[in-house]
Amino acid sequence: MRALLTMLAAVNPTAVAVVLWPRERGVFGAVAAAIALGIVAGAAAASEALLDALDVSEATFRVATGVVVGLAGAHRLVFGARPVDVDTPTGSWRRVAVPGLIPALITPQLVMAAISTGADDGTFTATWTAAVALALAWIAMVLTKQRRLGWLVGTRFLGALGIAVAFALVVDGVKSV
């Protein structure tokens, strides 16, 4: 359950909807989400090797993930999200990269969550929980939306969730032997 909540907080699908306001083409969004999922799966699969290379334990990485997810959550809670301003033309496949992957989906908190969940719960758990969060993000980005207020409320709510998840990660990391 914590893995799923961590991924939801790290992806923040409602924030993705606002960043890509008013909507993104379904196919572009799907490709971006699929690439993001691939990155998550790869990071999770490489988590053990990454932690070894960094000379840190799973518990230490969990604390660091909590800090990053918590800061991102606090940013969303306080500042919400804004539609991204980029010069990539509508209808161009380049929109998959910008703004689809950057800055909407691939964030420090998602990468940290992928590695931490991969190390703690395995690649499969990291992948399916990220798949759920990214699927919600895809739905949110392709929906035709009218008023932004509800999405901003959702963004802040998921930001608050991020802080709660961060607290759990830090406490669990600190309490690990």
Next chain:
Amino acid sequence: MKAGTRVLGAAVLFAGSFVALRVSFLAPETCPAPGAPALEDAAVAAGTWVQRGERDGRYVYEYDRGDDRMTEGYNIVRHAGVTMSLYQLVRAGHGEVLETADAGLAEMLDHVVEAGDGLAYVDNDTRASLGSSALLAAALAQRRAATGDGSFDAELRAVGRFLRGQMTPSGQMLSRYDLVEGAPVPDETSKYYTGEAAWALALLHNLFPTEGWDRPARQVLDYLATQRDEVEDLDYRPWADQWAAYTLAELAPHGLAEHRVAYARALAERFGMLVRTESQKGSWPVAFIDARARGGGIGVWLEGLGSLSTVAKRDPRLVDLREPLVDRLECGAGILAERQEDEADAAEWPDPELVEGAWFRENVTRMDDQQHALSGLLLAAGRLGPVGS
């Protein structure tokens, strides 16, 4: 905004985040692994430092190598602790320190007085402290386990009776006994002495299993496990009490109730976090929490981890902690051994004999730095276990 600028911004965000984490929460955990023989050698060197400084049964209390000056003053609780650790070294097969430990013991036995139903180890105070007597009992127990010599059993039991008399119905231990009034001083407690007394009582139980020492030992342990931190308002709960961990290790062969296992787990988490953080400090550009821990501090953590490792090996409910506890124990021991002053380091100071084998922080070492480090290193080297094992 141009897409390229976005990508560049993201790259800067990722790189900046990584650098910020790498010098703080994600700093590398540096764990030297010198191996068990080197850890044992380090413990012996610590014991030798104590041995070199012993005069008429008293040890070097505190030494400032910068000023080449020994600090005035003495502390009998620490004296008892150092003597106990020397007997642990004897138990690990290093009989060369037995004479020094016996000299330290003779000094203690010269200063025992009747108190309550037994004997207490005192200095010139009119109030006997629980801690000095508890560690005297622990020293006597370690000596008996090391040598098989029962010639001090009467004193050991008498000190045990004094300890038992300091216990309140809740299992709390009163830290002082008024020798003039002939009664325990009410409401005075110590965050160190209660655990020391619990361990001494558990050692007594394992040496004399038919004499009923287990009841007070368990009662005090339960107080430590369930009430102490709250009643005595200790910060950072559970308080990192290696004496409680020693007690758990002594009592584990007899079976531990669920709340004691929970306490063992909580202590393991606390000691594990302390060692993990210490292993990262070398990579911090600025000390966030504290400067490097003193030798005695890390030694205490190793005593806790080593004792809890024994508990985890015995109790299947802690099976998940076996490997992490060994990892942390080895990590902390490696750090400690690396920070010990060797012969070459010592040669650079005015009195190398008071430097070699010791741990210094801000150029000062105190006898309990060597005491706790010695005990912790022996545990990490696998050369020490409960008396009851």
